[in-house]
Amino acid sequence: MMNSYVIDRRLNGKNKSAVNRRRFLERYKKHIKRAVNDAVNKRSITDMEHGESISIPSEDIREPSFGHGQGGRRTIVNPGNKEFVSGDRIAKPQGGSGQGGGDGQASDSGEGMDDFTFSITQDEFLEFLFEDLELPNLVRKDLKSMDDFVYRHAGYTNTGVPAKINVVRSLKNAHARRIALSGKSRRRLKEVIRLLAEEEEKDSALRSTALIDELLEEKLKLETKIGRLPFIDDFDLRYNLSAKEPMPSNAAVMFCLMDVSGSMTQATKDIAKRFFLLLYMFLRRNYEKIDVVFIRHHTSAKEVDEEEFFYSRETGGTIVSSALRMMDDIVRERYPTSAWNIYAAQASDGDNWNDDSPICQKLLEQSILPSVQYFSYIEITPRDHQALWHAYENVQASFPNQFAMEQIVDQGDIYPVFRQLFQRKVT
Structure with a gap:
């Protein structure tokens, strides 16, 4: 049994994966909502339509990682150097000598914040701000008027403006027209080419020069006739047709x-x-x-x-x-x-x-x-x-x-x- 996987690789305006950002926002939704709620108290309401900077606690961004324990042997390839030659043994770093990336400052609240921060956009801020809110008892009523319309594809038409030419459909029509108008001539041309080849393969004693000349002349006429057909004609052009439809909405x-x-x-x-x-x-x-x-x-x-x-x-x-x-x-x-x-x-x-x-x-x-x-x-x-x-x-x-x-x-x-x-x- 084969499984199918669909991967969304669409990019947002900053050339970052939009689907990965959405997954990230869902993962840290709790912290984002807390930051948004705090922003409501710190900001003026007229400032609400701006984004917000979010900080994630270090305990929530830890990822599983693998490390080397004490002892054991491993083989690695290092670039050239002036200290070691092939066969030398290199001592492992002493435990506890690594350099951390924190600022080294203690927190009096018992919980520190990691240096990692990110910003959410205006739309994302409002989305979290108004999550789970709605106008109560919204019901669908008859439309007050058909003021809003949307244009939908409704097939093709023979007339239109150049901007709406459907190139693929026009080329298909042109190809079909050429096949229909030159089908008989093309079949005859193939037959003439076959007879000409058979005649030229015969021995010189059995070959008919008059027949070859006749076939060559007919071949030239057929190719000329086929060549007169235009690659594309006004009759072939097709234009995208858009129908104006009312857009249902609640008033x-x-x-x-x-x-x-x-x-x-x-x-x-x-x-x-x-x-x-x-x-x-x-x-x-x-x-x-x-x-x-x-x-x-x-x-x-x-x-x-x-x-x-x-x-x-x-x-x-x-x-x-x-x-x-x-x-x-x-x-x-x-x-x-x-x-x-x-x-x-x-x-x-x-x-x-x-x-x-x-x-x-x-x-x-x-x-x-x-x-x-x-x-x-x-x-x-x-x-x-x-x-x-x-x-x-x-x-x-x-x-x-x-x-x-x-x-x-x-x-x-x-x-x-x-x-x-x-x-x-x-x-």
């Missing part, structure tokens, strides 16, 4: 709602911005075609672009329901539930007009959650929860699979909370 939209009222300190706003930036990178990585709607609110709500959402400053009171109403209106106007997967994330410090919190609960339960796949709420505050949190707890009890809420106290909570909100559900 998804993510609503980002943030409180920018006077109760939101600059530190609180910064944490909210970092959470949404992390969320935005996650969405962009997982979905090439996804709409993101930014809504800021204080006493009134406003749909803004990304720049204004993250960096403009506003003051005022807090009426959270204004943002929820605007989101509901935008969904009804631009994102029909039959065609879109709708997600929402809301950031707030928990302050709200007390009479408005029950309105928020009613809007979520009756209008928004029946239309969305997932709604996540983060409350950025070290204080005790207020009326808005308790109203949202009632919402979570009614919609446990569609609504999630977490508290963030400082910047160190951003990434763990993000993973908790968007972790992949086991089905």
Whole structure:
């Protein structure tokens, strides 16, 4: 029984084996994930799209090796030298005299790091950063529109532009045409050549000069006739035909709602911005075609672009329901539930007009959650929860699979909370 082995020898841009790099990353996945998680705490979120330098503990990169023990005899061939001649015995190096490659510095933590480090790319960094995360409850909906198309090979055509000529198919057609048009002449030419050879092999007394001249003349006519056929003709040309086909995809939209009222300190706003930036990178990585709607609110709500959402400053009171109403209106106007997967994330410090919190609960339960796949709420505050949190707890009890809420106290909570909100559900 024979076994077949397929070896991937494709090279990446730096002339290194891509398959070997992937195997290496899988082998040291534990250390890479630890380094990526540490980078989240050390870096700013806006710096997340860069690579990272990874160090591997020396105990994990040791490989089995063979060495020579004490005693024994071995034969080797050395280059010419001035000290030894054939037959001399060379003493072995004394044990323990080797020179190590470490820096000789002790570690007070009981565990050292090897000098070996390597870098992971931006895509690899984001891959490990967002591993096991997904937008929950993503379902396939009808396509909103056929805006995305892909060109696929759909055979050949007789007309086209020179750039799309299929050389192999054109040459095959030309060869077939020449065979078809000159087949009879070629068969006759072979026959004439055979008769001519037989006639020339006869003795001079039996050889017919008139027949030889006749055969030579016919041979010349046949070769001329065959030679007139063009090597390739316009009729032979074939062009690659590409058909434009719609590319099926999921239509998804993510609503980002943030409180920018006077109760939101600059530190609180910064944490909210970092959470949404992390969320935005996650969405962009997982979905090439996804709409993101930014809504800021204080006493009134406003749909803004990304720049204004993250960096403009506003003051005022807090009426959270204004943002929820605007989101509901935008969904009804631009994102029909039959065609879109709708997600929402809301950031707030928990302050709200007390009479408005029950309105928020009613809007979520009756209008928004029946239309969305997932709604996540983060409350950025070290204080005790207020009326808005308790109203949202009632919402979570009614919609446990569609609504999630977490508290963030400082910047160190951003990434763990993000993973908790968007972790992949086991089905």
